[in-house]
Amino acid sequence: xxxxxxxxxxxxxxxxxxxxxxVGRAGITGLSHRTVAAEADVPLGxxxxxxxxxDELLVAALRKANEGFGRLLRESxxxxxxxxxxxxxxxxxxxxxxxxxxARVELEYELYLAALRRPSLRPVAAEWTDTVIAVLAHxxxxxxxxxxxxxxxxxxxxxxxxxxxxxxEYAREMLARILNEPPNSPPPGLSExxxxxxxx
Amino acid sequence: xxxxxxxxxxxxxxxxxxxxxxVGRAGITGLSHRTVAAEADVPLGxxxxxxxxxDELLVAALRKANEGFGRLLRESxxxxxxxxxxxxxxxxxxxxxxxxxxARVELEYELYLAALRRPSLRPVAAEWTDTVIAVLAHxxxxxxxxxxxxxxxxxxxxxxxxxxxxxxEYAREMLARILNEPPNSPPPGLSExxxxxxxx
DNA sequence: CAGCACTGCGTACGGGTGTACACATCGGTG
DNA sequence: CACCGATGTGTACACCCGTACGCAGTGCTG
Numbered sequence: 001x002x003x004x005x006x007x008x009x010x011x012x013x014x015x016x017x018x019x020x021x022x023v024g025r026a027g028i029t030g031l032s033h034r035t036v037a038a039e040a041d042v043p044l045g046x047x048x049x050x051x052x053x054x055d056e057l058l059v060a061a062l063r064k065a066n067e068g069f070g071r072l073l074r075e076s077x078x079x080x081x082x083x084x085x086x087x088x089x090x091x092x093x094x095x096x097x098x099x100x101x102x103a104r105v106e107l108e109y110e111l112y113l114a115a116l117r118r119p120s121l122r123p124v125a126a127e128w129t130d131t132v133i134a135v136l137a138h139x140x141x142x143x144x145x146x147x148x149x150x151x152x153x154x155x156x157x158x159x160x161x162x163x164x165x166x167x168x169e170y171a172r173e174m175l176a177r178i179l180n181e182p183p184n185s186p187p188p189g190l191s192e193x194x195x196x197x198x199x200x
Numbered sequence: 201x202x203x204x205x206x207x208x209x210x211x212x213x214x215x216x217x218x219x220x221x222x223v224g225r226a227g228i229t230g231l232s233h234r235t236v237a238a239e240a241d242v243p244l245g246x247x248x249x250x251x252x253x254x255d256e257l258l259v260a261a262l263r264k265a266n267e268g269f270g271r272l273l274r275e276s277x278x279x280x281x282x283x284x285x286x287x288x289x290x291x292x293x294x295x296x297x298x299x300x301x302x303a304r305v306e307l308e309y310e311l312y313l314a315a316l317r318r319p320s321l322r323p324v325a326a327e328w329t330d331t332v333i334a335v336l337a338h339x340x341x342x343x344x345x346x347x348x349x350x351x352x353x354x355x356x357x358x359x360x361x362x363x364x365x366x367x368x369e370y371a372r373e374m375l376a377r378i379l380n381e382p383p384n385s386p387p388p389g390l391s392e393x394x395x396x397x398x399x400x
Numbered sequence: 401c402a403g404c405a406c407t408g409c410g411t412a413c414g415g416g417t418g419t420a421c422a423c424a425t426c427g428g429t430g
Numbered sequence: 431c432a433c434c435g436a437t438g439t440g441t442a443c444a445c446c447c448g449t450a451c452g453c454a455g456t457g458c459t460g
Binding site for chain 2: 439440
């Protein structure tokens with residue numbers, strides 16, 4: 001029994017991974033110190049030791065989930081190409097994401113949405129949107145980028161919450177509408193009448 | 201003790217109301233047969249009798265919450281005016297809604313988002329979006345209406361999840377972009393030119 | 401080599417949960 | 431009025447939860 005567990009720096013990490021699996025399988029409802037301990041194959045006391053509260057564990061889990069997607073986003077070659085059709089690329093990316101294992105999408109969204117009721121998660125959720133916005137801002141202005149993220153969130157939610165299918169072409173069209181407008185009105189002054197798109 | 205409770209048709213209704221209060225106060229996590237029974241001041245057995253499962257109760261609660269907001273939407277005079285700036289009206293409406301008691305907004309969103317993990321709630325969530333879309337479709341085409349809803353959802357979420365403030369002018373601008381007819385013609389199937397923001 | 405502070409673990413406790421089931425009560429029927 | 435099935439209620443049970451706390455193993459210090 002004299003395991004060198006004290007010097008197991010991956011212990012904490014493994015608990016977080018286990019938490020992600022548990023939430024993916026049974027939802028946040030199914031997350032408890034016990035279930036995650038069983039999943040990670042560590043004693044109960046270990047989970048309470050590393051993460052005093054479940055909130056703390058959720059924060060770590062959400063952050064980890066974010067890292068994965070953020071990396072995926074940054075490494076996307078299509079996003080990097082400066083002459084690509086941004087709307088089409090984003091629509092495609094979203095399609096690939098939601099088209100993959102629904103379990104994973106559910107998992108990430110569930111954690112993200114949990115911030116609604118858990119203030120401790122909100123900074124992490126904010127980090128997340130800021131990351132995506134920062135990536136997109138290279139291809140457009142920050143204000144537009146923020147709206148793109150909002151729209152993508154909304155589209156995903158509609159697909160997930162209503163059992164509806166994700167329509168890539170439709171997403172592309174709407175993202176393009178957001179992108180089309182030269183932002184001539186963000187300043188807080190009086191707004192001008194809606195300007196016609198210039199046509200590409 | 202010979203209360204005529206058998207003939208209390210509001211009993212069920214009152215339980216639903218109590219459930220809404222409980223969720224508003226303590227979140228879905230805090231919802232149990234016992235808490236709702238206490239809140240509604242009915243015996244424990246009564247809640248299990250009227251709603252065999254908590255899911256069933258949640259469905260009723262979400263539906264009730266939807267009714268309230270749907271009515272508010274339909275009765276909005278600003279929405280009815282055919283010559284109003286739709287983007288501005290929606291942005292204002294959203295501002296009023298999110299600016300009000302955060303508790304109520306949280307409540308409704310939490311129930312709505314719960315559909316992510318509870319398939320039984322999904323039809324009700326779909327009803328909800330369809331209702332809003334139907335209302336908006338009177339002022340634009342259904343496809344655009346759907347995107348407006350998605351964007352509004354996304355904007356609300358960003359405000360709620362990241363502690364950010366809601367920026368009405370910004371919302372107006374982005375909603376207007378969705379409403380603007382795109383320069384490049386929509387691909388097969390979805391082409392209808394009827395509305396164009398007049399901007400006055 | 402002896403001692404010690406500290407990190408990490410196992411267990412036990414009090415409390416809250418969903419649910420099954422036996423019981424009271426009521427409206428209708430002969 | 432006597433009965434009876436349906437409707438609604440109270441209680442008891444088995445389970446799972448978070449947390450507190452005493453104890454073992456470890457690396458450092460002298």
